[in-house]
Amino acid sequence: MQVFETSITVQTSDLDDLQHVNNVRYVQWVQDIAQAHWLKNATDDILSAYFWVLLSHHIDYKNPAFLGDTLTLKTFVSKSEGVTSTRHVEILNSTTGQLLVASTTKWCFLSKETKRPTRITEAVKTLFD
Structure with missing residues (x-):
């Protein structure tokens, strides 16, 4: 399972x-x-043929973050079957390591041509192994 990670600093607008x-x-x-991870890993051919839509979203708010905090965002895909994929995101305080948010989302894989759900290809599954 591949973990994709980035960091951000909390701004006033947040x-x-x-x-x-x-x-x-x-x-x-x-x-x-989730989008950044997809765009980083997917080839141009895959991006031109497929896209994802969100089916469900569950988020647990554990602790607050404040102005100027640096946050680490981590994501990984735990399961891809049929036309759906389950993705997890954790948001942590970069300084303390404290978990702020844990999220699980379920995504549906669609063909750009038909705009209909389509089976997740092996090439796409291996992008996130």
Whole structure:
């Protein structure tokens, strides 16, 4: 299982009225890292033929993050079967290592030509092994 990782620093625009990261921002970061992982690994041929849509999203908010915190975002795919894939994202405080958010998302693989679900190819499965 391949883990993809990136880091970000919390900006003023990420904060809510309580002056910690807004829950909606975490959801956006979960989507952003999934997309970045896909784009980093997929070939041009794969990108021109397929895309993903989100089927379900579960997120556990464990601890807050604040202005100026550096966060580590990690993601990996735990399962790809048929037309669906399960992806996990963890967001941690880079300084303390404290888990802030844990997310599990289920994605559906679609053909760009038909706009319909299509079986995940072996070439795509191996992108995330």
